[in-house]
Amino acid sequence: MFRKLPGDEARNLVTTSPDTKIVFRPVVVNTPAFLTIGLWVVRLIAGLVRLIWRHPIAVGIVGSLAALAVLVDWRGSVSLVGLALPVLAGWAVIHRPSFSSWIAWPLLASWRRFWIYRRHWQPVMVVSGLGRHLHGRDYLPRLVNVACTPWADLVVVRMLKGQCLEDWTKRADHLAQGFGAISARVTLHAPGVVLLVLPRRDPLAEPIPALPLPDRTSEPPSEVEPVEVGEREDGLPYRLKVHGTHVLVAGATGAGKGSWIWSVIRGLLSGMASGLVEVWALDPKRMELSLGKDLFRGKYAATPEECADLLETAVAQMQQRADKYAGVRRTHTPTVDEPFVLVVVDEVAFLTAYQSDKHLKQRITAALATLTTQGRAVGFGVLAALQDPRKEVMNIRNLFPDKIALRLDESEQVDMVLGDGARDRGALADLISPNPTRGAGIGYVRLETSPDPIRVRATYVSDDDIRAMVAHLPTATADETRAA
Numbered sequence: 001m002f003r004k005l006p007g008d009e010a011r012n013l014v015t016t017s018p019d020t021k022i023v024f025r026p027v028v029v030n031t032p033a034f035l036t037i038g039l040w041v042v043r044l045i046a047g048l049v050r051l052i053w054r055h056p057i058a059v060g061i062v063g064s065l066a067a068l069a070v071l072v073d074w075r076g077s078v079s080l081v082g083l084a085l086p087v088l089a090g091w092a093v094i095h096r097p098s099f100s101s102w103i104a105w106p107l108l109a110s111w112r113r114f115w116i117y118r119r120h121w122q123p124v125m126v127v128s129g130l131g132r133h134l135h136g137r138d139y140l141p142r143l144v145n146v147a148c149t150p151w152a153d154l155v156v157v158r159m160l161k162g163q164c165l166e167d168w169t170k171r172a173d174h175l176a177q178g179f180g181a182i183s184a185r186v187t188l189h190a191p192g193v194v195l196l197v198l199p200r201r202d203p204l205a206e207p208i209p210a211l212p213l214p215d216r217t218s219e220p221p222s223e224v225e226p227v228e229v230g231e232r233e234d235g236l237p238y239r240l241k242v243h244g245t246h247v248l249v250a251g252a253t254g255a256g257k258g259s260w261i262w263s264v265i266r267g268l269l270s271g272m273a274s275g276l277v278e279v280w281a282l283d284p285k286r287m288e289l290s291l292g293k294d295l296f297r298g299k300y301a302a303t304p305e306e307c308a309d310l311l312e313t314a315v316a317q318m319q320q321r322a323d324k325y326a327g328v329r330r331t332h333t334p335t336v337d338e339p340f341v342l343v344v345v346d347e348v349a350f351l352t353a354y355q356s357d358k359h360l361k362q363r364i365t366a367a368l369a370t371l372t373t374q375g376r377a378v379g380f381g382v383l384a385a386l387q388d389p390r391k392e393v394m395n396i397r398n399l400f401p402d403k404i405a406l407r408l409d410e411s412e413q414v415d416m417v418l419g420d421g422a423r424d425r426g427a428l429a430d431l432i433s434p435n436p437t438r439g440a441g442i443g444y445v446r447l448e449t450s451p452d453p454i455r456v457r458a459t460y461v462s463d464d465d466i467r468a469m470v471a472h473l474p475t476a477t478a479d480e481t482r483a484a
């Protein structure tokens with residue numbers, strides 16, 4: 001009944017014990033035709049039920065048209081379709097958002113599910129190592145759902161039993177290449193289920209102009225809300241929290257760190273005008289912040305000595321406030337008497353790692369460490385920019401709860417800035433375009449509250465925009481004074 005075969009023939013055969021050197025050809029049992037056909041019929045019915053369950057409206061429309069064609073007259077169905085087309089076109093023109101969310105994106109998602117994901121699923125999963133081919137059977141993660149947004153495909157996948165998020169994040173590049181996307185980001189959707197975000201185009205490829213200056217006639221803010229600094233990939237505005245945290249912005253030269261700093265300052269302008277916010281500037285390169293010097297009301301330092309003095313003043317004020325709050329309150333609410341103070345430091349390594357005067361270096365590092373460890377509860381925040389994120393250059397980088405990685409030179413630097421696993425989770429900061437028009441100001445933000453990096457482009461605040469901010473602020477303060 002069994003025939004023993006040597007060597008090469010073995011790979012063509014099936015065996016119940018794969019590790020054995022002896023391979024057997026098992027007896028072939030012919031399945032009766034009625035069983036095979038019965039199985040197919042059951043599968044067909046199950047598929048139809050699934051289709052009706054998932055897409056009741058689409059199945060209803062197609063079913064009614066087919067019924068009309070078969071039972072009454074096919075011309076009736078054709079004229080109904082002919083009537084529907086201009087109605088749909090009119091809908092698309094009159095209200096594009098509802099047309100897109102009801103018709104265009106679901107249609108595109110169905111097409112892409114069938115043409116891109118179903119078609120390539122098996123080879124991509126097996127080749128990337130996320131699926132297994134064992135004993136002649138494929139064990140593949142299950143493609144649960146595909147949805148389309150204006151810029152990306154959102155693919156929900158049930159992982160194989162025993163897989164974890166890291167297995168997927170490590171293969172993000174395989175997935176992007178396999179499905180023809182420009183990148184891939186993987187996040188946990190539910191236990192055992194991952195969400196793949198596969199962009200079809202880069203929605204942040206065009207620079208975003210500076211936001212309008214605050215309206216002088218509107219009510220001054222009563223709190224320091226997160227400031228709008230740019231746009232996220234989904235086209236929504238991105239608001240960065242600055243009160244109650246510290247933010248580190250790291251990026252190679254020309255990555256657009258200046259645009260983040262200036263976007264934040266522009267967002268705080270109405271708070272600065274009403275006295276709820278003070279921005280103190282440390283500008284050791286004398287290039288970035290000097291143009292807007294007047295905004296800082298004398299709290300501007302350029303030489304290392306001035307920077308050390310200004311930082312120590314901030315520490316002294318912070319400690320005074322902490323003494324006052326001790327035993328009374330645990331959080332800070334900005335007021336005109338006790339404003340939120342944001343200490344902005346451009347190229348912090350100039351003051352720490354590259355500072356040749358050891359004493360100054362010590363004073364500055366100690367002051368920065370004190371501010372970043374004790375400042376946020378009492379209304380002192382630090383926003384620091386940095387080119388080189390290595391630990392020997394910036395040994396207090398972990399004291400910044402929120403981090404932003406702009407274009408970086410090496411892939412290893414991404415995790416240095418954003419923390420372990422950030423690159424695997426899709427923060428591809430080393431792949432941001434060095435072309436300023438396409439890539440400057442784009443960064444991955446990782447907040448202490450969320451491990452998933454968000455891709456954001458800061459607005460571009462030009463020199464003219466900065467001059468306009470300077471011109472705006474004194475007038476606003478004068479208005480305030482008059483009103484008082």
Ligand SMILES: Nc1ncnc2c1ncn2[C@@H]1O[C@H](COP(=O)(O)OP(=O)(O)OP(=O)(O)O)[C@@H](O)[C@H]1O
Binds near residue numbers: 208259387442
């Ligand atoms: N958000 C942005 N959108 C579009 N272009 C930008 C943006 N930010 C900066 N740029 C362009 O990129 C150039 C470099 O920007 P910037 O000087 O801010 O970079 P940087 O990271 O501060 O560099 P460095 O560390 O050398 O000072 C700018 O001259 C500008 O043309």
